Amino acid sequence: MAIAMAGRRERTKQLLRSRIATAILVGILFGCICAVLFPNGFYNSGSSSTPNTNSTSKVGSASCESSERVKMMKYNFALISETNAQLKKQVRELTEKVRLAEQSTENARKQVSVLGTEIKAGPFGTVKSLRTNPTVVPDESVNPRLAKLLERVSINKEIIVVLANSNVKPTLELQIASVKRVNIQNYLVVGLDDSMESFCESNGVAYYKRDPDKTVDKVGETGGNHAVSGLKFRVLREFLQLGYSVLLSDVDILFLQNPFLGHLYRDSDVESMSDGHDNQTTYGFNDVSDDPTMGWARYAHTMRIWVFNSGFFYLRPTLPSIELLDRVSDTLSNSEAWDQAVFNEELFFPSRPGYIGLHASKRVMDMYEFMNSKVLFKTVRKDQELKKLKPVIVHLNYHPDKVERMQGVVEFYENGKVDALDSFPDGSE
Numbered sequence: 001m002a003i004a005m006a007g008r009r010e011r012t013k014q015l016l017r018s019r020i021a022t023a024i025l026v027g028i029l030f031g032c033i034c035a036v037l038f039p040n041g042f043y044n045s046g047s048s049s050t051p052n053t054n055s056t057s058k059v060g061s062a063s064c065e066s067s068e069r070v071k072m073m074k075y076n077f078a079l080i081s082e083t084n085a086q087l088k089k090q091v092r093e094l095t096e097k098v099r100l101a102e103q104s105t106e107n108a109r110k111q112v113s114v115l116g117t118e119i120k121a122g123p124f125g126t127v128k129s130l131r132t133n134p135t136v137v138p139d140e141s142v143n144p145r146l147a148k149l150l151e152r153v154s155i156n157k158e159i160i161v162v163l164a165n166s167n168v169k170p171t172l173e174l175q176i177a178s179v180k181r182v183n184i185q186n187y188l189v190v191g192l193d194d195s196m197e198s199f200c201e202s203n204g205v206a207y208y209k210r211d212p213d214k215t216v217d218k219v220g221e222t223g224g225n226h227a228v229s230g231l232k233f234r235v236l237r238e239f240l241q242l243g244y245s246v247l248l249s250d251v252d253i254l255f256l257q258n259p260f261l262g263h264l265y266r267d268s269d270v271e272s273m274s275d276g277h278d279n280q281t282t283y284g285f286n287d288v289s290d291d292p293t294m295g296w297a298r299y300a301h302t303m304r305i306w307v308f309n310s311g312f313f314y315l316r317p318t319l320p321s322i323e324l325l326d327r328v329s330d331t332l333s334n335s336e337a338w339d340q341a342v343f344n345e346e347l348f349f350p351s352r353p354g355y356i357g358l359h360a361s362k363r364v365m366d367m368y369e370f371m372n373s374k375v376l377f378k379t380v381r382k383d384q385e386l387k388k389l390k391p392v393i394v395h396l397n398y399h400p401d402k403v404e405r406m407q408g409v410v411e412f413y414e415n416g417k418v419d420a421l422d423s424f425p426d427g428s429e
């Protein structure tokens with residue numbers, strides 16, 4: 001069945017492509033025929049067939065007429081070329097839409113086979129449990145103003161969201177420049193103080209100011225790094241309720257490619273970059289602890305993974321994602337805990353007596369595509385092969401000299417300056 005469906009999708013895709021190609025061809029042919037039949041365009045060509053023709057208007061030398069004709073053909077040709085370019089652009093957009101549709105069809109198919117009437121497990125090796133939860137029904141009444149804004153700024157119901165106050169302008173400025181270099185349109189700054197509006201306007205990026213909310217806004221305006229970090233879990237809720245997938249980004253991140261174009265899997269509630277720095281720490285490993293006093297049973301196995309980085313993650317608008325936000329906000333409002341620790345504890349700790357764990361599906365992003373600055377400065381810049389790969393983003397999370405290192409990253413990856421990263425130490429000194 002999977003093969004049959006894949007075949008059908010393939011045929012649909014081919015059909016779509018061949019239809020578009022035919023449309024382009026017909027358009028060009030039609031343009032050429034028009035150029036020959038109606039050298040003067042559609043509107044004044046009618047005059048030659050109307051009965052009350054003014055004979056004097058036909059006066060004109062042959063050479064003049066043919067140069068007119070050449071001009072007209074040139075004009076038509078330009079028109080056709082332009083149409084052609086537009087069609088090509090539409091084909092590109094359609095291809096991306098087809099890819100997205102395929103991704104969600106595949107996810108929907110899995111959902112149906114899990115949620116549907118199939119109760120028997122089926123043969124060995126064919127069983128797949130559900131990881132792509134259904135999305136919530138969008139509720140515009142939650143925030144009509146934000147709904148309008150997102151309708152305008154988002155693409156395919158996806159949006160990058162960045163929280164910022166005036167303390168972070170230097171890094172935000174570098175981020176915005178990187179976003180523009182790779183032509184990302186669905187990017188939104190949530191301003192936490194009043195100075196952000198004019199800053200965003202002069203930088204030409206979409207801006208959203210939240211409705212006044214005393215407790216939250218006090219933190220936003222005066223809060224330090226960690227306090228502001230905790231805010232995002234409250235702010236993001238409405239985005240999900242409105243039915244949008246959110247890619248939350250800290251400000252100390254550079255975009256070197258558009259993450260929405262082929263770099264997200266969109267199959268989990270939470271898809272996050274990692275603080276890990278190699279295969280083990282990023283993707284998880286079996287860490288064996290040793291207690292010699294236990295003799296025969298001295299080795300105990302533990303599961304370890306470096307934390308998900310709560311400065312860059314993608315949330316699908318599902319109930320588990322919203323529950324995650326609520327749980328993290330709730331815990332943070334009752335303690336001084338670090339938001340990234342809470343975020344990970346909610347995601348990974350199982351249910352236990354007196355506690356019900358969150359059941360969210362999770363995926364860790366590729367560590368070389370979504371690269372933290374430890375990976376970049378300790379490994380990648382010293383590795384001849386890894387150096388050649390361009391990441392999708394670089395997050396300067398491991399280093400305090402953010403502006404200088406961000407500038408180095410831009411020089412290295414965007415301006416081809418091969419020694420731009422050499423002068424920095426691996427860690428902070």
Ligand SMILES: *[C@@H]1O[C@H](CO)[C@@H](O)[C@H](O)[C@H]1NC(C)=O
Nearest residue numbers: 051052053054055056057058
């Ligand atoms: C024909 O053209 C002449 C000169 O331009 C004009 O005076 C005359 O009114 C026109 N006749 C008609 C029927 O359009």
Ligand SMILES: *[C@@H]1O[C@H](CO)[C@@H](O)[C@H](O)[C@H]1NC(C)=O
Nearest residue numbers: 277278279280282283367379
């Ligand atoms: C990490 O894992 C990938 C994929 O399994 C593998 O190709 C690569 O060699 C591994 N890297 C190291 C350093 O072990």
